[in-house]
Each structure stands twice: as structure tokens, then as C-alpha cells.
Amino acid sequence: MLRSAPFFPTTVEDYRKIVDDYDTWLFDCDGVIWRGGTPIEGAADVLRFLRSKGKRIIFVTNNPTHSRAAFKKRFAAMGVEASVDEIFSSAYASAVYISSVMKLPKDKKVYVVGMQGIEEELREQGIAVCGGTDPSDNTLESVDEPAVDPSVGAVLFSWDGSINYTKLSKAFQYLTRNPKCAFLCSDEDLTYPVEDGVLFLGTGALTATIRYALGRDPVCFGKPSKTMFECIEAKHKINPATTIMVGDRLDSDMAFGKNGGVATMLVLSGLACLADISDTSPVISDFVTGALTDFGVLRSP
Amino acid sequence: MLRSAPFFPTTVEDYRKIVDDYDTWLFDCDGVIWRGGTPIEGAADVLRFLRSKGKRIIFVTNNPTHSRAAFKKRFAAMGVEASVDEIFSSAYASAVYISSVMKLPKDKKVYVVGMQGIEEELREQGIAVCGGTDPSDNTLESVDEPAVDPSVGAVLFSWDGSINYTKLSKAFQYLTRNPKCAFLCSDEDLTYPVEDGVLFLGTGALTATIRYALGRDPVCFGKPSKTMFECIEAKHKINPATTIMVGDRLDSDMAFGKNGGVATMLVLSGLACLADISDTSPVISDFVTGALTDFGVLRSP
The missing domain is CATH 3.40.50.1000 (HAD superfamily/HAD-like)
Structure with a gap:
């Protein structure tokens, strides 16, 4: 599902369709789940919601300074459950x-x-x-x-x-x-x-x-290189048609998703801002939303 | 005096003509006068010979780690007389x-x-x-x-x-x-x-x-930038027609000489070797000689 211009979900139905369409969710961490040392509000709740819907979650980070075991502890400190096998670092x-x-x-x-x-x-x-x-x-x-x-x-x-x-x-x-x-x-x-x-x-x-x-x-090896994708595929069976990459960087996260042939969603809670997305930008994501917490509308009564 | 291919002096007369033609001699240091911490044999003698012929000598070095005062001491340790005003470092x-x-x-x-x-x-x-x-x-x-x-x-x-x-x-x-x-x-x-x-x-x-x-x-600021040349010209009146730059690097020393509009001589006692000089190399010097000591033929009886 590649579009020439990104789609901006606005209604509950828009967000529900995205959740329904994708079984495997690849997440960048910094700028999406936390920013520096601070959790991004609502992100952990959205991850829990996706897990409750049976979605497979995989974290893909370019930060090369921690082992996956150390990342698992960092996730826990941010209130996010994660297993070592779900973490793919550079x-x-x-x-x-x-x-x-x-x-x-x-x-x-x-x-x-x-x-x-x-x-x-x-x-x-x-x-x-x-x-x-x-x-x-x-x-x-x-x-x-x-x-x-x-x-x-x-x-x-x-x-x-x-x-x-x-x-x-x-x-x-x-x-x-x-x-x-x-x-x-x-x-x-x-x-x-x-x-x-x-x-x-x-x-x-x-x-x-x-x-x-x-x-x-x-x-x-890190995003946007395909090596990282091959590393994930060596551990998990990936169906590109039902996989989405969520991140805050066009040149790294969105290009990584495109290189892997999966759908892409840019969140504006990190490095990229709305001004970075134009018809002439080299990488355009399939979807754009403000932050992961926007999916919170699905948990409202 | 710019040539499309360099001239290789071989006879005493060739070397004498070069000395006669140029009044101001700009010298790179590392690879010409010393190599690392070791003086290049005969270089100090050739510098003394040029001074004895009334030539003006100026040292032009990209090494930014020493003050000119410290360079003066280094020159002395290498057996080379130099005044602070003769030394132009990056x-x-x-x-x-x-x-x-x-x-x-x-x-x-x-x-x-x-x-x-x-x-x-x-x-x-x-x-x-x-x-x-x-x-x-x-x-x-x-x-x-x-x-x-x-x-x-x-x-x-x-x-x-x-x-x-x-x-x-x-x-x-x-x-x-x-x-x-x-x-x-x-x-x-x-x-x-x-x-x-x-x-x-x-x-x-x-x-x-x-x-x-x-x-x-x-x-x-360093070679080959013209700033270094302007720095020298601010202290010394330079006549490009009677000035020659001697160095061991094509991309730095020889390009610096060309940028300043003076004659250039490549010595092969440092970084550049004969294989680096071809009709297709971007910078060709006016003269090429093995080492400064080749001028020693002029002091022989």
C-alpha cells in the first residue's frame, strides 16, 4: 500500500482501519515511544492496546550503545513491556x-x-x-x-x-x-x-x-539499510502486506520501511515536522499522525 | 612559468638555472626538510646554500599544533636556521x-x-x-x-x-x-x-x-587555500614571477603554489611518488626532483 502523498487519519474509523489492516507493527523508539530519557505520553498505553488486539510488536532502533538485554530494562523503565526477541538494534x-x-x-x-x-x-x-x-x-x-x-x-x-x-x-x-x-x-x-x-x-x-x-x-547496518530488515526476517516471518513501520524520521525510519516494502507511518512527536513532508521530499510515508497517542481514540468509550 | 608537463632537472646547469630564476623560495617542511621527527639528509645544507646566494626563504606549513615560536625551536633542532617572521603556519x-x-x-x-x-x-x-x-x-x-x-x-x-x-x-x-x-x-x-x-x-x-x-x-586556511598566501603577502612583498613553492604534496603544496600564481617544484622525499604525476593528475608541478639534496650538485667543486 504505497501512496504518492501521505494519508492523514482523522476519524476513529481511519485509525481503526489502520489497526485492522496491519498485523505486525515495527516501532522506532526515540521520538515515538520516548524522547531522550522521558516517555512520550500515552505511547505505552497504545502499545498495550495493540497487544490486546493480538498485534505483533517489534522494536527497531539505531541506538547502538545498549545490548538488547539493556534495552529490555530501558523499556521497563519507560513502562513498556518488551522481550529481548522483540528488540532489533543496530x-x-x-x-x-x-x-x-x-x-x-x-x-x-x-x-x-x-x-x-x-x-x-x-x-x-x-x-x-x-x-x-x-x-x-x-x-x-x-x-x-x-x-x-x-x-x-x-x-x-x-x-x-x-x-x-x-x-x-x-x-x-x-x-x-x-x-x-x-x-x-x-x-x-x-x-x-x-x-x-x-x-x-x-x-x-x-x-x-x-x-x-x-x-x-x-x-x-542500522535503518534505513536492508540488513536490519534481513535481521528481523531471520527471526520472524514477515508478510510485507500486513506490516507497518512507525517512526519519526523520514531519512531513517520511513526509508527503512520503504526499503523493506512495508507500509510506513510518520509520527510528528520526534524529529520530523509537518514542513518536512512535501511532494518533493525524497521519502514520503503512507500515513502521518501527530503521535502514537492519537490511536487512543480507539480505546475511548 | 606554467608548463603542461613537469620538467625534471638533471644537469648542474638545470639546477643552477632554477636557483638563478627564483629569488623567493617557499618551503613546505614535513617531507621536504624533515620527515616525522628526522631531518632529511642534506636539506639544511641546501637551505644554507640558498641563503648564501641571497635567496629569501619562507617556510609554509599546514601543521597547526605549534606556534611559530615553537616551530623556530623545532627548526633549530633539525639544524635549520629560521626566524619567526619566516614561518607561516596554518x-x-x-x-x-x-x-x-x-x-x-x-x-x-x-x-x-x-x-x-x-x-x-x-x-x-x-x-x-x-x-x-x-x-x-x-x-x-x-x-x-x-x-x-x-x-x-x-x-x-x-x-x-x-x-x-x-x-x-x-x-x-x-x-x-x-x-x-x-x-x-x-x-x-x-x-x-x-x-x-x-x-x-x-x-x-x-x-x-x-x-x-x-x-x-x-x-x-592552510595550503592550498589562498588565505595562507594573503597572509604571507601581508608580511612580505612577493613577486610571483620570481617565487617558487617547494613541497611534497600535489593536492596541498603544488595546488597552493598554482593558486598563488608562483612556480612549483615537487620533491619525491615525502608523500607524492613518481606514479602520482601523470598528464591526467589534476595538479602538475613545474619541476620535479627527488629531494632537496639534489641541489647539492651546485656546491660540488
């Missing part, structure tokens, strides 16, 4: 790609630029990691001559609040000195929203350092 | 641009991503700085909500071995929250050579984070 997609798609040999390691969560996901898939949270890589003393470990077969970039010259430099040395070393990136988000419309630098911005110095594009 | 060019070209108001500050040397050059031109080597900006604890100082009127990126999320984040906040804040960059070098053909990440790679997240190009 960190998990990275781990699935490395172990199942590129099939990195068992004697090779991944040099990680990133936080504990992505390390945990990689280790859970049996992948050996270095860098990341290793204290010797987390220093502001820049390394003059970074030792290059010949067992590193891939460099994986993700968001890293402790980014430093040592990690950037080691990543660059692995990639320049060994042309066979894979260049991977958990997600391409240049920014991510925090409270009050403020944007912080995302994985895509940190990766730009190496990307432009190398003149080489990484293989990326 | 840090100095940045300071001259901010104080004399953009004329940053005296009540405005520059947020620096960079090392002590560039801070010193800015302060010497009477410019107030923040960030840089300030201990509170040099931490691996990432800042959740960076305070934005309304007196910051420009963000200046340069090479920073203590690059971290705090500095990147503050720079990004200044530039996104205040559209009037100037985005400046000491130099665009994506990499710089250290020993044994190893490349390290340069200012251009670090700046790519903000550049791509903002979708905005910085104003850049």
Missing part, C-alpha cells in the same frame, strides 16, 4: 551480519569503536572483540605508533561517547595497512535528538573521520 | 584571518578544537579563546548538555590529539544553536605522514565529523 544487526553474513573466521577479531552494549552483542554471537571499552584504548594520550594486531579482520564503528584519537587512529591503521580488513558501521545517523530539539552527534558523524580519510564507504 | 594564518580579515569583535571568543600552539597564536593576535587545552574540555566523560557560551563567535578546528566527544559536541552546539557562529578550519589535510609511509589522521578527518553533521563547509 548493535544486534551488526553482530548478526558479522557472524552470519560475512562469516568472519573464528580466529579473527573485530576492532570496536563503541560502548559496552555493542561489545556484549558481538560476544553473545561468539565474536572476539578488541578496542571498545578496553582501558588502554580509552585515554587522551594519543598513540604515536599504534601497534597493529594482525588478527583484526574488521573495524566496527558505532556511537562512542569516549571517542578519542587512539581509537580513531587504530581504526584507521587497521583499515589502511590491511586492505582486506572490513569497514563496518552500526548506523549512519549523523545526529540524534535529545531534549528540546537539541541534536547531538551520531555514529555517522564520528565515522566521517575515517570515511573521508580512507575515501571508502563502510557497510552500514 | 595556526598563524587562522589567527591573522580571525583578527584581520573577519575582524571578530573583541567581546567575542573562539572555541578551539586543537592544541596549545594554535591557542598561543590566537592569543598573540589578541583573540580570546576557550576550549582547546582547558582541562574541563579534556575529559573522556561525555557531556550530556554542553553549556553554550553566547560570547563564542567562531569555532576553529585544527589537529587535536586529545579530540573527544566533549569538544566535538560543544563545537557542534555552538554552530547549530547560533547560525551566526563562524565555522573555521586551520587546514583540510585528511592525513599526514609519519615514518615509513604510515599516514595518521589529520585536521580534515577530525573536522569531517561536524562538516557532514552540519552539512556546511568550513572556511579553511
